[in-house]
Amino acid sequence: MKNSIAERVNDFLKNHPPFNILKADDLLEISRQVSIIYLEKDDTLFKKGDTFNEHFYMVRNGAITSFHTDSNNVQEIVNISDAGDIFGVRPLIAKEDYKLTATANEESIVYAIPINIFQAVTQNNASVYKFLITAFATNAYDPYTAEETGKIFADYLPNTSQDIVSFQTANYSKNPITCNLNSSLKEAAIKMSTYKIGCIIVVNDNTHPVGIITNSDIKNKIATGLFPIETPVTNIMTSPVITDKKDLTVADGQLQMIKHNIGHLCITKDGTVNSKLVGVLTHHDVLVTLGNNPSVILKEIKRAKRTKKLRTARLKANTLLKSYLEQNIPISHIVKIISQINDTVTARAIEIALKKMPMPPPVSFSWMSIGSQGRKEQLLFTDQDNAIIFEDVTEKNYEETKTYFLELAKLVTKSLNKIGFEYCKADMMASKTEWCKSLTEWKLQFDDWISNPDEKAILLSSIFFDYSTVYGNNSLVDELSDSIYKSLEQSSLFFKFLGRDALKNPPPLGFFKQFFVEENGEQKDLFNIKSRALMPLIDAARLLILSHNIKGINNTSERFEKMAEIEPNNKELYQSCSYAFKALLKFKTKQGLLHNNSGKFIKLETLTKEEKLKLKRCFKPIKEIQETLKIRFDLKNFM
Structure with missing residues (x-):
């Protein structure tokens, strides 16, 4: 006689990962053993500190909220699981007591999947465990699970997924070679040669990192005769250094290096420059851990000399995006990676365009992304929204200066269009005269929008309030921001x-x-x-x-x-x-x-x-x- 309940469970599970990759017989075997749990709104399935049980769970109907409670009894939502989502996989992965509480967000039906049966039919199935570990990493409460997550990845997925490995703790050098502020460059170079290293960290008397010297610094500043070999290290070191905490993930380190365009990250006791140096994470360390990764795409972008090469590199980001979504990587991490790629593509398009101009820029300028890219939320190819702000010039030179930047913008927007970012249908692009202005003109424009709000002013200002610098002089944008907030203080009507x-x-x-x-x-x-x-x-x-x-x-x-x-x-x-x-x-x-x-x-x-x-x-x-x-x-x- 057929088990109709098991068949209904089977029909639901087969449409959701990781069950959709199981053999039909194996899935039916699991479905026969599934327990069905009905929960009223606010019912608790398990609490933080409860001994782990022999099931993990999938939402059939409704929603389950997972939250963490701190020592002051303050609750923080970690995740909300909807129909088809799995949760409570800690017993399956870590065999430890629960560190989160799971309650029904509304009237809900939950499937309890027995761990012993599941493990028996999925043994040695790397794809299944890849999905489950991703779910665990995504839903875990990071401050409490970073270390154990790294161990889990190492145990289950030695080489199966570069994206999952991104969430393990970075493997940095624990005994960094240092020199003090009073050292000469010759003394530092001898140390680097002795220990066969590519960089040395300069520390003060409290062993706080204050600077870094790399092989490139020696090549560019000593070998060229710019400084003598006996010069103090303070003359050629890069300072201040970029620092991070001891338990940073590979992804965290990678993003820091991308953001600051550096190859070495100083690891300190509390993550700041004001504490003891405990290690160094290098770009090589990240690449060894990840293999092929977004850094490869970014490097390809930075080396591109033609728009065609930029388009090829940006298309690879779409493949990366699809892979991240399939593996349930947190959307906040995906957004940061793709946004950085978009910004780097734009910056490189600007650099290529500048080489085509008859002369260098007459004054400093900043290229601003606005709208979704300005908010760092542009994941797919959409239309481009951008603007230029340039340094103030005399009235006599204004039109000539503006004409230069309009021509530059036309080259850039044309290049972005070829890459895949469509022209803005509303013409909100730096190649249009309304969106290419001097700093003073931009200040006056925003002040007018804020002081005299109407339908058009609100539409335009809403888009332009979401801006970020992609290329050029940051101080121009900072000064504009100060002016905008000063105007906002004077106008409650605008709000x-x-x-x-x-x-x-x-x-x-x-x-x-x-x-x-x-x-x-x-x-x-x-x-x-x-x-x-x-x-x-x-x-x-x-x-x-x-x-x-x-x-x-x-x-x-x-x-x-x-x-x-x-x-x-x-x-x-x-x-x-x-x-x-x-x-x-x-x-x-x-x-x-x-x-x-x-x-x-x-x-x-x-x-x-x-x-x-x-x-x-x-x-x-x-x-x-x-x-x-x-x-x-x-x-x-x-x-």
């Missing part, structure tokens, strides 16, 4: 206009919990995930962070996380918004890769019931944050 704009798209569900879709045009009956779900969160985060006068945080999820930090009373709401945004961005990106487009418009009938439920769950914070904005900025009578 009301921003607030009204943030409410223009209501929560994406109707009265009967049906999706709001496009009503006419080419996109009729399609769901616009960007306008109806992502933009309300983007607009809300921008308004809140600006109202708190917080500079330098442009990413939407990071803005919400900062708000959770400075407004603990609303911490749960802001964390929910941050989580929802990342989940929606991930969903949009997957749709874009699946259909080879931007992922902006979604045909709802192609989604499974579970996918629709996941989307709807992300809409709840939108409604709550918009209600908060209405009250905080007194918008009820301003609509």
Whole structure:
């Protein structure tokens, strides 16, 4: 006689990883042993400190929240598992007591999968364990699991996945060779030769790192005759050094090196330059651990001399993106990697364009990315939004200077278009006269937008508030930011206009919990995930962070996380918004890769019931944050 319950379990499991890669007989064997657990809202499945049991879990319906509780009984949400997501895999991986608490976010049904049966049928299946370990690394509470995660990776996946290895603790040199501030370069060079090393760290009397000398420094500054061999090390060392903490992951070290364009990272006791040097992580250490990785793509970009080569390198990032999503790598890490690649592509396009110009830039300038790239949220090829700010010049030289930068911008935007970033349909590009201005003109432009808000001013300023420097003089952008925040202090009305704009798209569900879709045009009956779900969160985060006068945080999820930090009373709401945004961005990106487009418009009938439920769950914070904005900025009578 057939076991109909087991068959229903089997029908569900076979559509979700890692069960979708099992043999049919093995999956059915597991399905026969699965227990079904029903949970009311707020019911607890297991608590932090509980002895591990003999199951791990998958959500069938509903959602399960995993959170960490600190010594002050403050809860922090680590993850929300939806239908098809696995959780509670610590007993399977580490055989340790639970370090998180799992409760039902709503009425839920959970499948409890027996570990002994699962291990018996999946023995030696590297693909299955690769997925489970990724899930463990993604959901683990990092401050408490970094060390053990590294051990787990080493035990289970010695060489199976460079991406998973990214999350293990970096293997740096524990006994760095040093010299003191009073040493001569000759003394330092003798040490480097004796120990056969490529760099030496300069430390003060407290063994705090103050500088670094590499073989390149000796070649460029001594061999060229710039300094004599007996010169003090302080004359040729690079200072200050870049530092990090002892338990940094390979991915952390890699990002630091990418960000600061360095090959050596000093490891100190507390992660700052004000504590004892304990090690050195080199670019070679990272490459040995990772093999092929984003650094290879970045190196290819930096060496490219033609647009065609840049396009080839950027296309590799799409393959990397797809791989990361398939392996469930945290979206926050994916965003950082792809954003860095996008910025490096743009910077290299600018360098290539500068070589084609008849003369060097007449004054210093900064190329700014705005919109999604400015927020570090551009994962797929979308249209380009950018601007140029150049140093003030005399009125006599202004037009000539501006003409130079407009010509430069035309070369750059043309190159970016060939790489795959379409021209902006609204012409918000540095090649257009409105978006290529001197520092003073940009200050006046923003002051006008803020002091005289109207529909157009709000639209334009909203896009341009999300900017970041990609190439050139950072101080110009810093000075512009100071001017903008000074103007904001004088205009409470502007925040009301921003607030009204943030409410223009209501929560994406109707009265009967049906999706709001496009009503006419080419996109009729399609769901616009960007306008109806992502933009309300983007607009809300921008308004809140600006109202708190917080500079330098442009990413939407990071803005919400900062708000959770400075407004603990609303911490749960802001964390929910941050989580929802990342989940929606991930969903949009997957749709874009699946259909080879931007992922902006979604045909709802192609989604499974579970996918629709996941989307709807992300809409709840939108409604709550918009209600908060209405009250905080007194918008009820301003609509």
